[in-house]
Amino acid sequence: MLSSDHSSVVPINLFVALLCACIVIGHLLEEQRWMNESITALAVGLCTGVVILLTTGGKSSHLLVFSEDLFFIYLLPPIIFNAGFQVKKKQFFRNFMTIMLFGAVGTLISTATISIGATHFFKKMNISSLRVGDYLAIGAIFSATDSVCTLQVLNQDETPLLALTYRTSTQALQLNFSGNFLYLFISSTILGVVTGLLSAYIIKKLYFGRHSTDREVALMILMAYLSYMLAELFYLSAILTVFFCGIVMSHYTWHNVTESSRITTKHAFATWSFVAEIFIFLYVGMDALDIEKWKVVSDSPGTSIMVSSILLGLVLVGRAAFVFPLSFLSNLTKKFPYEKIGIKQQVTIWWAGLMRGAVSMALAYNQFTRSGHTHLHGNAIMITSTITVVLFSTVVFGLMTKPLVRILLPSQKHTASMLSSEPSSPKSFAVPLLIRQDSEDDQASNDVPHRTSLRMFLSTPSHTVHHYWRKFDNSFMRPVFGGRGFVPFVPCSPTDQTVQQWQ
């Protein structure tokens, strides 16, 4: 079998073996505070690229040709769904306005800044073959913060803010700024929420666990995937839809299934996402040496270096252009000093979002190549520059983020130690505002010390939108769709899993 195409077996074997190698090496380098899985995968990809380059006599450096379908059907959905599924819902909804401000408005500012900047500089440099659409695309490509990489460096606690930034950028490209952003946002969200609630209702009503755990798990995966594909069908933002589907599923559906299903889904989604990320970085690492594109730009090395430097500069400026003004605006609305975003925290927010990664690469390929190939001079320069920016920002900015956080926010000793030694238990890492101490649901927090959340509970006015949502959730949503406290057997939850384990 597979006899029809035995030639594809060799690259698949190599790629799978490399994925394994990345996992093992990533594990061995875990202790190194400046390392993370993305950089490991990039490095392994680069090394493999060199080897392939040498063995093929300089013809090719990668094993697989970039495929949009591979990325948008197999790799992206699990990453985004998992981001929604593992998001800390309390934090996300408490800080919803701030997240929207930074995510939506911020990304628009950043995209505009980079687009205008790129148009200004590249027109002067006389780079051919770039049109208006391309400049807008460049803005979107380089506004897409690499949440994956950032989260790895910051131990997955900036999820809501960055995931949204990230999604919005992708959307922005899709929309080409056509103005119906609000329609797209609302309808995509509704579709995701409805699909999630439907899965919760079906699983609650039928109680699948009675017969088989596999059925529950299969249904959750299929419904999540269905939400993504339905959004594609209706020309909505599939990324937004699957993200909100993930949130709803973790809030309702997850509590309606058996304990085995809970553990399985939690880890299966995380694993899938993890493998997809490594896959992308490994690919980017290999593609970085793609001789075809470098050859096209090799007659003008100066131009290429200039373009990359300009883009890196625009990335820095573009993010600064919204982080500091929006933080200022946000601070105006806060009463208490501890709610405000300090200057050091602003710098952290700015810096931590500078990494560009897999999504930027995918968007660049999508815009500037046909199935991974290009011969247009301007397009080739954009691809090689994207690779340069991604490599540089991931490695240099990435490596500097942890030390920077330690210098800028040294008061949080606990944070610093968490960052360097225990990356797998990020529960208590708390950067103010960005990450307020998770207060958990009342039911679960009785026997866990929650000093910060208690202080917050006493000092903030309780008649907030969030309060009314909680009331509505408890009196209507949970009785209908299930959720914590509304299913017969509730031994643990996704967030206090770790806590229970250590008690």
Add this chain to the structure above:
Amino acid sequence: MLSSDHSSVVPINLFVALLCACIVIGHLLEEQRWMNESITALAVGLCTGVVILLTTGGKSSHLLVFSEDLFFIYLLPPIIFNAGFQVKKKQFFRNFMTIMLFGAVGTLISTATISIGATHFFKKMNISSLRVGDYLAIGAIFSATDSVCTLQVLNQDETPLLALTYRTSTQALQLNFSGNFLYLFISSTILGVVTGLLSAYIIKKLYFGRHSTDREVALMILMAYLSYMLAELFYLSAILTVFFCGIVMSHYTWHNVTESSRITTKHAFATWSFVAEIFIFLYVGMDALDIEKWKVVSDSPGTSIMVSSILLGLVLVGRAAFVFPLSFLSNLTKKFPYEKIGIKQQVTIWWAGLMRGAVSMALAYNQFTRSGHTHLHGNAIMITSTITVVLFSTVVFGLMTKPLVRILLPSQKHTASMLSSEPSSPKSFAVPLLIRQDSEDDQASNDVPHRTSLRMFLSTPSHTVHHYWRKFDNSFMRPVFGGRGFVPFVPCSPTDQTVQQWQ
């Protein structure tokens, strides 16, 4: 995104929605003793086929075109790996010789019988375009017992015997009876075992769980997939390799990971396999109405019916031709009456293996079509006949199996009640010889009543191959590769999971 091929979004949506529907309907019909997921999926597929046929004005009845790659890369490996992973190792190795006898020799006899019979009848009927290779393929196609379906009917307790039968048939096709069966069998097994042991060793040495559950799970999945692809690379039997890799992983690797990883892998593999099976049956159901193939054969409906009937007859004869003689041979080697295979049990073994399913379909497509299409008269007849045989055997033979077992083996009251009411806990279903009472490892069986296993332990001579293997396993293999009792924290195991839950 996906804008390049938005037309493929509609069928994917429909297919995913149908998969969900199959799971829900399968769950609702669970109580029906004569029903199972395969028949549900077939029925849903048929209904959808009718609807598509009507909406497209009779042009097409299926959503997706059959793709070898889809089947051999995404659907088959998880099914086979899961069969190995969930196999009851004690039973498998205790009955290894019997399994080999029935699996390898039996399938060869069955294939030869069907091939000769088909050649004899079809030559007379003057069916054009069939060559010698085709007749051998027909033998292999219709010798491939549908373990998936059979296991569903018999509650997953015949696994070892049927899984092997099934695999051997597929191989037989690959080999085209070229005689190096033994080489293929041994080298494939060794590759699977080595990959499995390597994964166990890596995970034991590095102790991934210390940092991240996801890494362990990802590594297990990737290594399993790697074993499959490596076998493809070396032109070995990938199915055998991944099956033995599954066995080794469940015996060693699985015990070296954290408890969360254990639960996750157990259920994730089972779910993946479950979804793949439904997918295949759904496809077969839809394809059954493919107008293109029926049109080709519609000018000779008599021939088509004759061919299907002959093939069904040959399936019955082919299986009888090895079950009864080999049972007789096997009985000659046994000393104690309770070890022998009674005539009623022989009939059960014969009948339970008559169902033909997804693998037969896949092999038929592979042999008689090019990407799902054919215009040759003889080939079209073979495809439609295969569909007929699969539908008939799955529905008619499938529906009659449970009642037959109840009539033939009525002494086991417990068995009968298990069959009809509790399909998700098949641990105590025991058909003699085929399924000897699982005696578990000594460490785990202390507090569980094991009357049957105790009796067996007292009555059978303990100096068997299995005994020496156990000694070797405990004194060398487990200390090196891990396994039950050789890792610090062992709260549960794949087989006594259910037991612990009910204590």
